[in-house]
Amino acid sequence: MTNATHELVSTERFYYIPAGREREAILAACAGDLAVMLTGPTGCGKTRLVRHITATLGRSLVTVSCHDELTASDLLGRYLVVGGDIRWMDGPLTTAVRQGAVCYLDEVAEARRDTLAVLHSLLDDRRELYLDRTGETIRAADGFALMASYNPESRSLLKELKPSFRQRFVTLTVGYLPAEQEAEVVAHESGVGLDVAHRLASAARALRRAGHAGIEPPSTRLLIAAARLVVSGLPLDTAVRLGMVNPLSVDGPVALALDELLVAEGVLDGSTPRGGRPLA
Amino acid sequence: MERGLTPGPTLAELSEIAAVLVPAMSDGRRHGAQMVTGARAAFATDLSTVYLSGPALVTEPAGTPPTGPPPIGPLRIATAAVAMQCSPTKEMVVAVDHQALTPRQRRALRLVEGRAALAWVVGRWPRLGPDLERLAPGQSPRPATGPEELLELAGVLARGREVLDVPALFGVLPGHHPLSGHRERIVADGRRRNRVPWSSRRDLRRMKVAMPVGGAEGEAGRLDRIDEAPDAEGETSDFDRRIGVPYPEWDYRLGRYREDFVTVVERPAAPDRTGVTRLDPRVRRWFAAPHTMARRGRLEDGDQVDVSAYVERYGRVRAGEHPDDRIYEALMPRQRDVATALLLDATSSLQARGGARFQLQLLCCEALCAAMSSTGERFAVYAFTGETRHRVEVIRLRAFTDPPWTLPSGARIRPSGYTRLGAALRHVTARLLAEPAERRILLSLGDGVPSDEGYEGTYAEADVRRAVDEAVGGAVIAHQVAVGQMPAERLEACFGPGRYHRVTRADDLPRVLSRVHEELTGLS
Numbered sequence: 090m091t092n093a094t095h096e097l098v099s100t101e102r103f104y105y106i107p108a109g110r111e112r113e114a115i116l117a118a119c120a121g122d123l124a125v126m127l128t129g130p131t132g133c134g135k136t137r138l139v140r141h142i143t144a145t146l147g148r149s150l151v152t153v154s155c156h157d158e159l160t161a162s163d164l165l166g167r168y169l170v171v172g173g174d175i176r177w178m179d180g181p182l183t184t185a186v187r188q189g190a191v192c193y194l195d196e197v198a199e200a201r202r203d204t205l206a207v208l209h210s211l212l213d214d215r216r217e218l219y220l221d222r223t224g225e226t227i228r229a230a231d232g233f234a235l236m237a238s239y240n241p242e243s244r245s246l247l248k249e250l251k252p253s254f255r256q257r258f259v260t261l262t263v264g265y266l267p268a269e270q271e272a273e274v275v276a277h278e279s280g281v282g283l284d285v286a287h288r289l290a291s292a293a294r295a296l297r298r299a300g301h302a303g304i305e306p307p308s309t310r311l312l313i314a315a316a317r318l319v320v321s322g323l324p325l326d327t328a329v330r331l332g333m334v335n336p337l338s339v340d341g342p343v344a345l346a347l348d349e350l351l352v353a354e355g356v357l358d359g360s361t362p363r364g365g366r367p368l369a
Numbered sequence: 370m371e372r373g374l375t376p377g378p379t380l381a382e383l384s385e386i387a388a389v390l391v392p393a394m395s396d397g398r399r400h401g402a403q404m405v406t407g408a409r410a411a412f413a414t415d416l417s418t419v420y421l422s423g424p425a426l427v428t429e430p431a432g433t434p435p436t437g438p439p440p441i442g443p444l445r446i447a448t449a450a451v452a453m454q455c456s457p458t459k460e461m462v463v464a465v466d467h468q469a470l471t472p473r474q475r476r477a478l479r480l481v482e483g484r485a486a487l488a489w490v491v492g493r494w495p496r497l498g499p500d501l502e503r504l505a506p507g508q509s510p511r512p513a514t515g516p517e518e519l520l521e522l523a524g525v526l527a528r529g530r531e532v533l534d535v536p537a538l539f540g541v542l543p544g545h546h547p548l549s550g551h552r553e554r555i556v557a558d559g560r561r562r563n564r565v566p567w568s569s570r571r572d573l574r575r576m577k578v579a580m581p582v583g584g585a586e587g588e589a590g591r592l593d594r595i596d597e598a599p600d601a602e603g604e605t606s607d608f609d610r611r612i613g614v615p616y617p618e619w620d621y622r623l624g625r626y627r628e629d630f631v632t633v634v635e636r637p638a639a640p641d642r643t644g645v646t647r648l649d650p651r652v653r654r655w656f657a658a659p660h661t662m663a664r665r666g667r668l669e670d671g672d673q674v675d676v677s678a679y680v681e682r683y684g685r686v687r688a689g690e691h692p693d694d695r696i697y698e699a700l701m702p703r704q705r706d707v708a709t710a711l712l713l714d715a716t717s718s719l720q721a722r723g724g725a726r727f728q729l730q731l732l733c734c735e736a737l738c739a740a741m742s743s744t745g746e747r748f749a750v751y752a753f754t755g756e757t758r759h760r761v762e763v764i765r766l767r768a769f770t771d772p773p774w775t776l777p778s779g780a781r782i783r784p785s786g787y788t789r790l791g792a793a794l795r796h797v798t799a800r801l802l803a804e805p806a807e808r809r810i811l812l813s814l815g816d817g818v819p820s821d822e823g824y825e826g827t828y829a830e831a832d833v834r835r836a837v838d839e840a841v842g843g844a845v846i847a848h849q850v851a852v853g854q855m856p857a858e859r860l861e862a863c864f865g866p867g868r869y870h871r872v873t874r875a876d877d878l879p880r881v882l883s884r885v886h887e888e889l890t891g892l893s
Contacts, residue, residue, distance in 0.1 A: 158664050168680045175680055301392030303873050342382045346389035349448045353394075355496035 104277055105134070105141035106270045111261055115142050118259045119234050124212050126197075126258035127238040132308020133265045134274075135238040136195060143191045148232050151185040152193045155200035161207045165220055177223055186211065186218045189232030198239035198250050205254055211235060212257035242305075268294050271309060279316035285325060288356050289315055292329055295354035296337065296347060304343065307333050326357055380404055380423050383447050388874055390448060391419045395455035400854040401873065402451070412540030414454040416463060417854060421450060425537045441500055449490075449500055450538060456486035461516040463543045475542075476535055477527035481511070481519050483539030488512035505536040613760070616795045621831035631758045631792040637765045638752075638782060664698055671697030707890050708769065708806035709741060712797050713752040714815025715764065718853075719784040726852065727784045729875055730814050733882050734766075740883075742773040746890070747806065753793035754786035757822045761792045769804050787821040790863075791832035794847070798840040809845045810889050814882070816853035817860055817869070833863045841865075846889055850882055 105112075115138070118125045127135045136152075143150040153164065166180035185192035197205070210217050216229040237258065239250070266274060271293065272286040279286075289312050297306040315332030319325055334347045351357040378386065387402035401418045405411075410422035426443040462482050467475060488510035491498045513519045526533070613632035620627050666675040675698040686692045711734055719727040734750055741748045749769045755761035764782060767775055794813065801809045819829035840847040849869040851860050860869045872881050 162677070167676060169676065170680055170683050175684060295393075298396060299389055299393040301395070301397035302389040303871065303877075304389065304393075342378070342385035343389055345378060345382070345444065346386040346393075349386065349390060349444065350393055352445075353448060353452065353494040353497050355494070 103137060103141040103144055104274070105137055106266065106274055108264065108266050108270065111138065111263060112142065112145075114259075114261055115236075116145070119146065122216065122234075124235040124237070124258045126255065126260040127236065127263050128241050128260060129238075129263035130242055130265065130306055130308070131240055132310035133263055134309060135263050136193075138263065139191070139193045139236050139238070142236075143193075146191070146232075146234075148234075149188065149190040150193060151181045151190050152195060153181050154195045155197050155204075157199055157201055159200050159204050161204050162222070164204065164207060165218070165222070168222065182207075183218060183220065183227065186227050186229050186233055189230035191232075191234045191236060194235070194237040196239055197237040202251060202254075205250075208235070209254075209257070265293075265297065265306070265309065271312065274309060275312045275316045278313045279320055281316040281320050285319055286316060288325065289329070289333075291354055292333060292351055292356040295350045295356065296333065299337075299347060299350060302346075304347070305337055307337060311336055329356060377442050378444055380406075380426070383421070383426060383443060385874065385876075386444065387419065387421055387447055387451055390451045391455065392873075394452050398457075398460075399455055400856060412450045412454055412538065414459055414540075414543055416459060416543055419451055419454040421447060422537070422540075425450070441503060445500055446504065446538075449497055449504055450540070452490045452494060452497060453483070453486045453538060454540065456489040458482050458485040458489060458513060458519070459543050461485075461513070461519055464516065465520065465542075465544065467542070467544060471527070473533060474523060474527045476533040478519065478523040479535045479539055479542055480508070480533060481513070481522040481526060482542060483535065484508055484511040485513040485519060486539070501538070504538045508536060508539075614796065614799075616792045618758070618791060619832045619835035621828060631761055631789060633761045633763055633792050633796045635751075635763045635765055635796065637768075663701060665701045666698040667693075667695045668697045668699055669695050671699030673698060706807035707746050707810060708801060708804040708808070709746060709748040709810040709812060709886070709890070710797050710801045711737070711748065711750045712793060712811065712813040712815075713750070713766075714788065714790075714813075715752040715754045715782050715784045715786075716788040716815075716820075717785050718788065718816050718818060718820075726875055727782070729878055730852070731782075733879050734814075736879065737882060737886055738767065740886075745773075747804065749800065749804075751793075751797055751800075752782055753790075753796075754784070755789050755792075755821065756786050758789065758792075758824070761789045761796075762786070763793055763796050769800075787824075788815070788819050789821040789824050789829075790815075790817075790819045791824075791829070791836040794833065794836040794840060798836070798843060798845055798847075801840075801845055802843050808890075809843075810886075811840055811845050811847045812882075812886065812889070813847070813849045814852065815849075817849055817851040817855045817863060818853070819863075830859065830863045834865065837864050837868065841868075848885060848889060850878070850885060852878060 115125050119142070127138065129135055139152075140150060153159075162180065164180050164182040166178050166183045168175050169178045170176075179187065182192055184190070194200070207218075210219055211229060212235065216233075218227045218229070219225075220227070265271065268287070268290040272283060272290040275281065275289055276283050276286040281289075292315075293307050293309075293312050296304075300306045311333050315328045318328035318332050323331070329351065330348075334344055334351070338344050338347060348357060381404075384402060384404040387404075391399045391402045399414060399417060399419050403418050403420050404423050405420050406423040410424055411420075412422050412425065413420040426446050459482075462478065465478065470478065483505065487501055487505065487508060489512070490501065491510050492512075511522070513522065613634040615629035616631045616633055617626035617628050618630040619625075667678045668675070675696050678693075678696040678698075682692050682694070682696050713727075713730050713734065715727060719730070738748060738750065747769050748767070749771075750766040752764045752766055753762060754764070766782075790813075794811070797811055797813075801811055819825065819833055821829075824832070837847050847864070847868055849860065849864045850872060851869050852872045852875065854873065855871070857871060860871065863869070870881055870885055872878050
């Protein structure tokens with residue numbers, strides 16, 4: 090239960106720029122009581138999209154970060170000793186089902202299959218949750234919605250979601266924003282000027298091409314980190330290296346190659362080569 | 370940045386840098402980079418690998434004034450050359466018949482193509498413009514839409530009176546470049562062994578023909594090539610006493626197996642008893658990482674309370690029952706009953722650089738074996754090579770029954786021969802299935818490119834896929850760690866989705882291999 094966060098209804102509409110019609114798609118799925126699966130690369134805005142939708146719907150959000158030790162009772166709940174008594178304590182999923190909140194399973198592919206099996210009865214027309222410990226059957230309250238996300242690229246080997254599980258979701262592929270809109274997001278989130286944001290976005294575009302060489306693409310999150318470094322007064326060159334290049338690679342030749350890509354793209358100034366080793 | 374003058378990257382580093390730049394700048398149309406040296410070295414590409422001329426990177430380009438801007442460093446020259454070789458104009462000229470052109474026409478075509486490539490590069494990366502201008506002085510970008518336009522422009526240029534000097538940056542055209550190293554080695558290997566060529570008319574560049582001269586079935590006359598006595602030492606079953614073990618091969622064209630088509634001979638490698646490991650500590654580090662851990666509850670001691678156990682105990686105490694004090698949970702090494710077979714590719718494709726890649730495979734294997742020994746796993750190591758379907762050799766570097774700490778790296782194997790992967794996979798699968806274990810893992814290492822007489826392209830891929838499916842059907846977890854430039858689509862065709870992992874840079878092998886193994890064994 091340590092990995093669940095519970096957000097109350099927030100009046101703030103989370104800043105979100107739609108890349109396509111994904112917002113309408115999710116709202117339609119929610120209206121039809123369908124579960125939604127978001128797939129996309131790291132840091133492309135899956136979680137942000139979920140928070141934005143939840144805020145739009147005016148519901149509360151329960152987020153569970155999945156990992157391979159997550160057990161069914163971490164989701165459903167367990168008995169606890171309270172004072173001199175043993176009392177049942179709802180888990181995050183049970184809470185969401187009872188209250189009609191949105192339950193968001195982040196990185197769902199990391200969870201073990203036997204853990205995910207408890208979701209099955211929720212995901213078909215029954216929309217019920219069985220608590221085997223208490224013998225209780227809970228009907229999902231109005232407003233309950235299940236959303237999940239995973240990154241098909243970084244998904245670990247063979248840890249694939251079972252087709253029977255995937256088929257219970259409406260699946261939406263989320264990608265990185267186009268450079269123009271990504272720059273707007275970076276400018277909004279970091280407070281950096283639009284011109285710098287545009288340069289960072291084109292840096293990201295150049296670095297994502299290196300995905301063909303097996304290098305993890307930089308996330309929008311990294312761009313924002315680099316932009317915040319610029320806001321805090323670091324020169325753009327250093328900020329890009331610290332915030333975007335070094336997190337993708339630590340060893341010399343790869344970092345040099347990424348530098349070269351950025352020089353060719355016109356983001357870095359080629360006349361100040363990096364030192365023998367990456368800047369601390 | 371702190372130092373004023375840093376030494377430029379070495380050629381080896383440049384080669385690694387280019388290995389990243391090439392796929393990135395070509396959007397995946399090219400896959401790798403190779404450094405070439407020698408008098409005839411030139412920038413070139415075969416549309417898969419980009420060849421970088423070492424001499425052209427380190428020498429100053431002609432025409433750099435002694436005063437003025439500082440010289441362009443080798444790194445920037447490499448970037449510019451990679452960008453030029455990634456140009457889609459290379460694809461345009463590949464179909465041109467260079468034999469039909471005069472030397473002057475060829476030079477003209479190189480110039481025209483180079484200018485078109487310049488236009489593509491400058492359009493994409495304007496920042497490289499000034500550097501390109503200095504590296505190819507006097508050449509201006511001139512875009513072209515297709516091969517016809519390029520040939521027409523080249524014709525006009527050739528008919529003129531201009532002196533045609535091609536800058537080193539433009540390199541030589543694809544199709545004009547000698548065969549790639551791998552194919553060349555295979556051809557040379559065949560010649561050395563006095564082999565019948567694969568075909569009387571062959572075109573290795575386009576890989577059109579891959580049938581022996583006498584036809585696919587006409588190889589019976591060469592059965593006498595099995596001149597070594599097969600090893601039967603330590604083997605008791607009649608099955609193994611025969612000269613080699615027959616295996617079927619899947620023929621996708623017929624839609625059925627060819628029964629007893631391939632002969633696999635298993636022999637042990639001469640053991641090396643010096644007991645000295647040449648394991649690089651940096652390689653070992655990857656494998657010495659903690660083993661997969663799992664949280665186990667209901668223990669007498671641990672790092673935290675097992676809540677369910679505690680609640681149960683509480684209830685029992687209240688009810689007056691005898692309490693069970695095992696209420697802690699802790700992270701413990703996962704217990705596993707796993708048999709792992711490693712299959713190494715010891716064929717001539719790994720001969721490059723004096724077998725350095727093969728040595729790295731062996732060393733990683735050794736590190737992996739050391740890790741598996743320490744967790745009490747059972748494992749075996751095989752390497753395979755072969756010559757035609759009549760002799761696929763599987764060399765046993767370590768058997769399941771060998772004592773722990775018998776490590777394979779001492780074996781003196783020189784990579785040579787051909788890759789009939791399907792048969793080798795079938796053989797190792799059979800060995801694995803004979804081993805009692807809860808989970809069986811077949812981890813195969815190599816470039817994943819099948820090649821043997823009559824064993825190439827779709828036929829070979831279909832057979833490998835079949836062999837993998839057979840292994841999976843036998844509940845063996847089969848996984849390929851593909852070293853080299855094989856494109857992902859073909860690997861997927863061979864091994865199936867999620868059953869392979871690509872390693873494009875040799876240095877990544879230890880990291881990837883250790884992770885793959887950890888995931889395969891730790892799979893819950």
